[in-house]
Amino acid sequence: MASNWQEKIKNLGKDKESQKQLEELFKELESEKERYKTDLNLLESAIKNDYDSILITELNLDEPGPRIVYVNEGFTRMTGYSREEAIGQTPRILQGPKTDRKVLDKLKQRLKAGKSFFGQAVNYRKDGSEFVNQWDIHPLTDAAGNITHWVSYQHDITERKRAEEVLLDTQREFDELREASHKTVLDVDLQGNIVMANKSFRELVGYSKDELKQIKVWDLFPQKYRDSLKSRFDQGADEERFGGRHFKGIIRHKTGVPIQIEGDTRLLDLKDGTLIRAEILNVTMQKRIMETLKRRNQEFDRLMRQASEFTYRLQLMNGEPIFEAVSEEFPVFTGISAELVRQEGGYKEFIHQEDLEKVRKHYQNVLKGKSCTCNYRIHTSEDEYVEIIDYAKPEWDNSRQSVVCVCGAVSLKPQTEPAV
Known part of the structure; x- marks a missing residue:
């Protein structure tokens, strides 16, 4: 480089004094260039741990889009495109079938308004493999405050998204189990007939509405609880026996599987008579929730x-x-x-x-x-x-x-x- 401009100085200089002035000017320019290069390297070094990739594009957003004028080494590692392949292209080289068009439209809208943008979308490497790219795009301005370029700081967050999916799956499973464990409601008359059983109770015991009408409430319990419960009804349903009482016990599913429950009873005084309302909590399901959450959280912690x-x-x-x-x-x-x-x-x-x-x-x-x-x-x-x-x-x-x-x-x- 130095020998080239020294040769040009000799050809352009009218005399030795002119050549000397030109040499000093070119040395100053070369020194300034090296200083800018050093500053750029320091900048990349300072932010390389915060961002996987940095690219700078021109201002123009119209078709075919802003041309890339700079990419750092992180961009080449993340995408597989060399600097020579990327510069002059547009960021569209990273887009593909799964890239969300709505995100791109919102990005363009924000940039046209001169505003920063933060978002993410599926992008594609040079070899066609997918990754989730998170952008943080800001305008670059000149001394007068006019926007001249856009700088995009980017992260490959593919692994983080996978972990988030595991967390969402865990949360979704928890929601389903929690919904299944909600209190169920059962209304029984003073003779032990089941007058009303909501869907949750029917699913709990495995009986249909018609089947429940054919049995007494104590028939749903194991023998050791059955006689005790029946005697309560024989003695009469009053506040002492059924009003505002908390209970724990075992109820049997139609298949014979025991289910641990607990709940509260209260008396309903209606025009047609008195009913006993029981609100029941499926303790067995609640335990399943805790065991499932514990297991999934252990796996998630290890994953993270x-x-x-x-x-x-x-x-x-x-x-x-x-x-x-x-x-x-x-x-x-x-x-x-x-x-x-x-x-x-x-x-x-x-x-x-x-x-x-x-x-x-x-x-x-x-x-x-x-x-x-x-x-x-x-x-x-x-x-x-x-x-x-x-x-x-x-x-x-x-x-x-x-x-x-x-x-x-x-x-x-x-x-x-x-x-x-």
């Missing part, structure tokens, strides 16, 4: 753990995935030496035989540079099989011969099955 059990580096040899390297935690977790697993077919030494085929396909996808997830069982140093979720977010090495799975495996739950 940031520290992985181990990481590994893969390469392909004769069409077969090969472990080029594993982290130092691997032999501690599995009880298998790193030397053994690095041999051809070494992964078969610690993965459950029934899971080998899907794991092999998983590794092959990873070696194509695709982020993917796979559940499988792995043999540990405790001589048991543990189910894991392998979050493989590969990063190519400089030679693009092997990939590092930076997320590794997260332990979920032990299997009772012995090693095979």
Whole structure:
């Protein structure tokens, strides 16, 4: 670079004094250029932990859209597009079939109004694989306050969205169980006949309306409760026996399955006579809710753990995935030496035989540079099989011969099955 402009100075300079002034000017410009380059590198270094990707586009939003004028290294890692491939294109190169048009319309509307935008949508890498891209877009202005460009700070939040889906599934399951456990209502006359049973009660005991009309209320209870309840009715339904009383006990489903319940009774004085109303809580279902939530929350907590059990580096040899390297935690977790697993077919030494085929396909996808997830069982140093979720977010090495799975495996739950 320096030799080129020095040669031009000689050709342009009228005399030695002019050449000297030109040299000083070009040195100043070169110094300013290096200073800007240093500032830019410092800026990228300062924010690289906060954002996966940064791109800057021109102002124009009309067709074919704002052209990209700058991308950082994070953009190339996240999307697979080199700087040369991206610059001059529009961000539409990241869009595809699942990209939400409504989000894009709202984005355009905000930018036309000169406002910032925060949102997310499905985007596509150069190899066609999907990821969830979260944008934080802001206008860049000149000294006069006029908008000249747009800067977009971006995150790949695919793994976070997967975790959110697990949480939503847990919440949805909880809502369904909670709805099923709501208090049920039963009205009984003074002779023990079932006058009204709401849908929740009928589902609780498994009887239809017509079937309930053919039996007495005490017929729904086990024998040891049946006689005691019948004697209460024989003695007469009054405030002492049925008014404002709390009870606990067992009721039987039509199939004979016992269900633990508790509830409250009160008397209803109507024109046609007195009824006993019982509001019942399904305790068995409530316990199921707590057990389910406990189990799912344990799995979710493990899923969200940031520290992985181990990481590994893969390469392909004769069409077969090969472990080029594993982290130092691997032999501690599995009880298998790193030397053994690095041999051809070494992964078969610690993965459950029934899971080998899907794991092999998983590794092959990873070696194509695709982020993917796979559940499988792995043999540990405790001589048991543990189910894991392998979050493989590969990063190519400089030679693009092997990939590092930076997320590794997260332990979920032990299997009772012995090693095979």
